Amino acid sequence: MTREQFTAKFQALLDDSDFMGFFHKRAKDLLNSGAIDLEKYENDFRLPKIILSVVLKEASYQYEPLNHMDKKTARNLEHF
Numbered sequence: 001m002t003r004e005q006f007t008a009k010f011q012a013l014l015d016d017s018d019f020m021g022f023f024h025k026r027a028k029d030l031l032n033s034g035a036i037d038l039e040k041y042e043n044d045f046r047l048p049k050i051i052l053s054v055v056l057k058e059a060s061y062q063y064e065p066l067n068h069m070d071k072k073t074a075r076n077l078e079h080f
Helices: 003-015 017-031 046-063 068-077
Strands: none
Touching: 003 017, 017 046
């Protein structure tokens, strides 16, 4: 794979409307869950970052490698 091929495929994953739809839907679901008291948060980026961190963690499970060698590569990349 060339860098250009990687970049195109990576961008295609990010541009997928299902991918972005998942983020928006989960953020809305989490806000509506009753687990968050919006009045406890200032009008800043603290709560959106908290929500984003949870959604990113959930999304990572959808894209995690399935075979042993790919999992090994992913674990190695986490060190950089």
